[in-house]
Amino acid sequence: MMRVSDKQYKQLLDIQKALEWEGVKLDSLLKEMKEQEDEEPIEVPVEPTGKKVAICVGHSRSGDNGAVNTDGVSEHTYNGQIAHNLSQKLSSHGIESKVFDYYEGSGYGSAMSWIGDQVKKYDADIAIELHFNSASPSAAGYEYLYWHSSSSSKALANSLLKAQEEKTPQMKNRGIKSKTSSDRGSGFLSKTHCPSVITEPYFGSNKEETIYYRDKTILEDIYTKGIINYFAR
Numbered sequence: 001m002m003r004v005s006d007k008q009y010k011q012l013l014d015i016q017k018a019l020e021w022e023g024v025k026l027d028s029l030l031k032e033m034k035e036q037e038d039e040e041p042i043e044v045p046v047e048p049t050g051k052k053v054a055i056c057v058g059h060s061r062s063g064d065n066g067a068v069n070t071d072g073v074s075e076h077t078y079n080g081q082i083a084h085n086l087s088q089k090l091s092s093h094g095i096e097s098k099v100f101d102y103y104e105g106s107g108y109g110s111a112m113s114w115i116g117d118q119v120k121k122y123d124a125d126i127a128i129e130l131h132f133n134s135a136s137p138s139a140a141g142y143e144y145l146y147w148h149s150s151s152s153s154k155a156l157a158n159s160l161l162k163a164q165e166e167k168t169p170q171m172k173n174r175g176i177k178s179k180t181s182s183d184r185g186s187g188f189l190s191k192t193h194c195p196s197v198i199t200e201p202y203f204g205s206n207k208e209e210t211i212y213y214r215d216k217t218i219l220e221d222i223y224t225k226g227i228i229n230y231f232a233r
Contacts, residue, residue, distance in 0.1 A: 126230065127197075129199070144157040150189075
């Protein structure tokens with residue numbers, strides 16, 4: 001029940017008496033006020049920004065699920081869930097997105113060519129490919145990879161890195177890293193027509209980091225903020 005002070009109660013009595021509200025009881029008035037208070041807030045439509053993001057899930061070709069974290073969850077499964085939630089969060093900010101969680105192609109090279117073509121057909125403004133790292137149990141931290149000759153990709157990587165630094169200051173910041181065609185796993189960066197980044201937000205081989213990032217909303221919020229800040233430059 002909604003509570004009112006003695007002063008407010010007296011004011012309501014005075015108002016009711018002064019206006020001579022015939023047939024209106026104070027209890028009914030309070031009930032109506034309470035119902036109005038409990039009404040759901042009106043949702044104001046978000047103005048579209050006109051921006052489009054390709055959210056790509058790493059290791060999405062047949063037979064390739066990527067690394068497995070200490071919880072026994074593969075990169076593809078873990079990041080697939082994040083991708084769809086991220087898409088919804090971007091939508092709430094007026095940013096259109098499309099999730100690509102299946103790549104055609106029998107090998108790595110053909111799969112990267114395929115996803116590059118799909119991102120271009122979608123006419124994405126930016127593209128990110130979701131991963132997590134894996135090495136020794138003691139390896140730790142986050143990093144973002146970008147194509148060496150793309151200043152816009154570097155800016156996107158920096159924006160995502162800063163968002164993670166602000167969200168998880170206790171985690172090790174490994175920085176942004178440029179990649180060339182001679183670097184393993186750089187195919188996504190070289191095949192996309194738009195600024196693109198590969199995310200490596202934690203080490204799945206690190207038990208403590210895996211436990212921390214069981215809460216996927218942490219990374220969803222990081223990616224959302226990083227993307228929004230990039231477009232707001």
